[in-house]
Amino acid sequence: MNREALVAxxxxxxxxxxxxxFDIVEVHSVLxxxxxxxxxxxxxxxxxxxxxxxxxxxxxxxxxMHLLEVFELQSQEGPCLDCIRxxxxxxxxxxxxxxxxxxxxxxxxxxxxxxxxxxxxxxxxGTTLGALNMYKSDAEPLSTEEVLLAQALADVATIAVxxxxxxRDAQVLNEQLTHALHSRITIEQAKGIVAERGHQxxxxxFQRLRSYAxxxxxxxxxxxxxVIDGTLVVEALE
Amino acid sequence: MTILQKLRGPGETxxxxxxxxxxxxxxxxxxxxxxxMADGVAGGSPCSSDAVSATLEELQFTLGEGPCxxxxxxxxxxxxxxxxxPDNKxxxxxxxxxxxxxxxxxxxFPIRLGSIRLGxxxxxxxxxxxxxxxxxxxxxxxxxxxxxxxxxxxAGAPAGTLSTEIEQGADRLFVVHQxxxxxxxxxxxxxxxxxxxxxxxxxxxxxxxxxxxxNVIAGRLRFG
Numbered sequence: 001m002n003r004e005a006l007v008a009x010x011x012x013x014x015x016x017x018x019x020x021x022f023d024i025v026e027v028h029s030v031l032x033x034x035x036x037x038x039x040x041x042x043x044x045x046x047x048x049x050x051x052x053x054x055x056x057x058x059x060x061x062x063x064x065m066h067l068l069e070v071f072e073l074q075s076q077e078g079p080c081l082d083c084i085r086x087x088x089x090x091x092x093x094x095x096x097x098x099x100x101x102x103x104x105x106x107x108x109x110x111x112x113x114x115x116x117x118x119x120x121x122x123x124x125x126g127t128t129l130g131a132l133n134m135y136k137s138d139a140e141p142l143s144t145e146e147v148l149l150a151q152a153l154a155d156v157a158t159i160a161v162x163x164x165x166x167x168r169d170a171q172v173l174n175e176q177l178t179h180a181l182h183s184r185i186t187i188e189q190a191k192g193i194v195a196e197r198g199h200q201x202x203x204x205x206f207q208r209l210r211s212y213a214x215x216x217x218x219x220x221x222x223x224x225x226x227v228i229d230g231t232l233v234v235e236a237l238e
Numbered sequence: 239m240t241i242l243q244k245l246r247g248p249g250e251t252x253x254x255x256x257x258x259x260x261x262x263x264x265x266x267x268x269x270x271x272x273x274x275m276a277d278g279v280a281g282g283s284p285c286s287s288d289a290v291s292a293t294l295e296e297l298q299f300t301l302g303e304g305p306c307x308x309x310x311x312x313x314x315x316x317x318x319x320x321x322x323x324p325d326n327k328x329x330x331x332x333x334x335x336x337x338x339x340x341x342x343x344x345x346x347f348p349i350r351l352g353s354i355r356l357g358x359x360x361x362x363x364x365x366x367x368x369x370x371x372x373x374x375x376x377x378x379x380x381x382x383x384x385x386x387x388x389x390x391x392x393a394g395a396p397a398g399t400l401s402t403e404i405e406q407g408a409d410r411l412f413v414v415h416q417x418x419x420x421x422x423x424x425x426x427x428x429x430x431x432x433x434x435x436x437x438x439x440x441x442x443x444x445x446x447x448x449x450x451x452x453n454v455i456a457g458r459l460r461f462g
Contacts, residue, residue, distance in 0.1 A: 173389040178277040192419020
């Protein structure tokens with residue numbers, strides 16, 4: 001497959017959020033693996049900003065990369081962390097010429113065979129979700145076009161993850177709304193039945209249902225459903 | 239001013255009522271209301287910008303027909319620029335009642351988020367005429383805003399309960415369900431059948447369903 005086709009296919013893979021088995025880790029795995037291929041990297045990884053501020057390592061293209069990212073977190077310093085904290089890209093840094101920056105991280109990275117580093121923010125509307133970290137074993141810089149492309153892929157992955165999450169949240173809320181509505185309607189219908197049979201008003205009917213539910217440790221909606229089904233007669237509601 | 243800015247307003251925290259006022263204002267119709275029809279179950283109107291809109295929504299709930307009913311079912315906007323001289327004669331029960339209530343043009347926009355279908359946005363005008371392209375576009379945006387607002391309302395409710403605004407909007411419908419329970423006990427039929435009887439009675443007497451329901455609950459009307 002030629003490069004353009006691979007780029008196109010990568011965009012499609014990253015935006016395919018409608019699958020049942022959508023998985024954030026999978027999206028990030030596709031992102032890092034394709035970046036390695038497209039930009040001839042040695043390795044790539046995604047670091048995620050945690051909800052309570054503690055970043056954690058997401059997908060990595062290799063074990064060595066995973067270990068280095070863990071190390072970066074533990075030493076609390078490194079290009080990926082800088083990128084997450086500032087929301088700004090770190091591009092074409094030659095680890096042999098960083099002038100004392102990241103003093104703990106640099107020797108470990110060089111020892112692992114990584115020479116140049118790039119970290120691109122995964123941001124959406126002012127919120128940084130994490131960073132895409134890319135390493136090469138040489139100091140060959142990424143071109144401007146390659147950096148733009150990598151950022152675009154990272155942005156697409158970020159949008160996909162956030163949209164999926166939003167859709168999931170909306171679905172959950174919708175289910176809660178529908179369920180609450182159904183339950184409430186059932187209760188209102190049962191109140192009517194009890195009011196009629198028991199020659200009571202709605203408030204008394206409601207109290208009767210509620211007392212029965214409490215005494216028998218049942219949910220009000222369940223008691224209501226039984227009254228409607230006829231499996232619980234009004235006379236039994238004592 | 240953006241829709242969101244209007245919703246927030248000076249010193250306000252938004253809320254359901256404001257949603258419909260803003261809706262009518264930004265689209266440029268006489269009034270707007272939200273019909274909640276989650277999962278095909280009527281959930282009332284969390285907001286209506288005026289009494290006419292509220293009446294139009296109740297009519298649609300009662301009769302089970304109208305632009306919002308269609309829009310919700312079909313998944314696209316259903317537009318009637320002139321109820322008095324329609325190109326397409328539909329809603330035999332609803333159309334004359336809507337005219338009598340003060341609506342001349344009426345438009346239903348589905349309220350949905352992806353595959354989630356929540357209901358429809360009811361927009362009416364007291365004069366005849368179609369929505370302009372701009373108005374149509376704004377109405378689509380407003381429907382989207384309402385979808386999110388409704389879910390946000392529910393998000394604020396404790397688990398298993400309805401949010402206060404949604405509950406208040408559904409009050410008239412709850413009365414109908416209470417009456418259905420009473421009638422089902424009076425004549426020994428299912429609550430579903432009882433609701434149909436109430437509807438038929440309302441239609442025959444040209445009364446709002448909620449009125450018939452109130453009469454049943456007050457004991458002024460019995461079915462058996």
